[in-house]
Amino acid sequence: MAGICCPNLIPHLNRTTTQSPLNLQRVHGARCCSVTPENENKTKTPQLLKLAVSGVTELLRLFSSSTKDRVVAEVNTRDRDRISVSDVADVLRILESDYENAYFVTGNFTSGIYAEDCIFEDPTIRFRGKELYSRNLKLLVTFFDCPSIVLQKIEKGVNSETNFVLATWRLRTYLKLPWRPLISIDGSTFYELDENFTIVRHAESWNVSALEAIGQMFTPTFGRSDY
Numbered sequence: 001m002a003g004i005c006c007p008n009l010i011p012h013l014n015r016t017t018t019q020s021p022l023n024l025q026r027v028h029g030a031r032c033c034s035v036t037p038e039n040e041n042k043t044k045t046p047q048l049l050k051l052a053v054s055g056v057t058e059l060l061r062l063f064s065s066s067t068k069d070r071v072v073a074e075v076n077t078r079d080r081d082r083i084s085v086s087d088v089a090d091v092l093r094i095l096e097s098d099y100e101n102a103y104f105v106t107g108n109f110t111s112g113i114y115a116e117d118c119i120f121e122d123p124t125i126r127f128r129g130k131e132l133y134s135r136n137l138k139l140l141v142t143f144f145d146c147p148s149i150v151l152q153k154i155e156k157g158v159n160s161e162t163n164f165v166l167a168t169w170r171l172r173t174y175l176k177l178p179w180r181p182l183i184s185i186d187g188s189t190f191y192e193l194d195e196n197f198t199i200v201r202h203a204e205s206w207n208v209s210a211l212e213a214i215g216q217m218f219t220p221t222f223g224r225s226d227y
Contacts, residue, residue: 083110083112083113084112085113085197085198086197087197088156088163088165088193088197089156090197091113091156091165091191091193091197091199092154092155092156092165094110094113095110095113095154095165095167095191096151096154097110098110099149099151099154099167099169100151102147102148102149103137103149104137104147104149104169104171105141105144105147105148105149105171105173106141107134107137107138107140107141109134109137111130111134113197113198113199114130114133114198114199114202115130115194115198115199115200116129116130116131117129117200118130118133118199118200118201118202119200119201119202119203120132120133120202120203121201121202121203121204122203122204122205122206123204123205123206123209123210123213124210124213124214133202142176143175143176143177144173144174144175144176145173145174145175145176145180146173146174147171147172147173147174148170148171148172148173149169149170149171150169150170151167151168151169152168152169152170153166153167153168154166154167154168162192162193163192163193163197164190164191164192164193165190165191165193166188166189166190166191167188167189167191168186168187168188169186169187169188169189170185170186170187171183171184171185171186171187172184174221175217177217179218179219179220179221180220180221181216181217181218181219181220181221182216182219182221183213183216183217184216185206185207185208185213186206186207187204187205187206187207188204188205189202189203189204189205190202190203190204190205
């Protein structure tokens with residue numbers, strides 16, 4: 001979600017998300033899920049579109065954030081960076097708390113559970129580094145008007161001996177543009193963990209394609225105020 005709203009809003013399931021690429025199973029008595037890799041990313045986003053989104057996002061970041069804002073953001077990140085986890089359940093609990101605090105639309109997340117070079121991706125953008133992700137989120141927040149992010153489900157799972165957490169959510173927000181477009185996306189985020197239960201990959205999936213998501217930005221709401 002660190003991409004489309006600027007334009008760049010969320011990440012990676014593409015056009016057909018009605019059928020999730022997940023198989024449910026039980027691991028040590030807990031309800032978990034395992035990912036079927038061959039079902040991922042069947043529809044590729046055009047490379048030119050990804051490059052355009054990355055360029056626009058970077059330009060907006062450079063021109064919209066002051067040095068003072070960056071310093072404050074870095075201090076806040078350090079305050080939330082002192083986190084220790086001992087298992088997947090700890091990570092799930094922290095992520096659930098971050099969703100309760102609406103981290104997608106506030107920019108405030110627990111950075112301590114992410115690797116420094118964590119991969120962040122969605123249908124429109126892919127990059128490394130949690131500090132860059134934090135800056136991109138802070139940038140997006142300034143464009144949101146009456147945002148709402150609702151966590152629908154969050155669960156842990158194992159895929160080829162790799163632990164992960166999968167969260168499904170619903171995002172609704174207007175953008176602070178003259179025609180006040182509505183961004184409406186249902187999606188999921190796949191959090192891949194390493195052996196130390198640190199998040200090394202944050203991959204989002206959407207129920208719309210990248211082109212459809214960007215198209216929402218140019219669709220006026222004509223004064224509507226409801227979702």
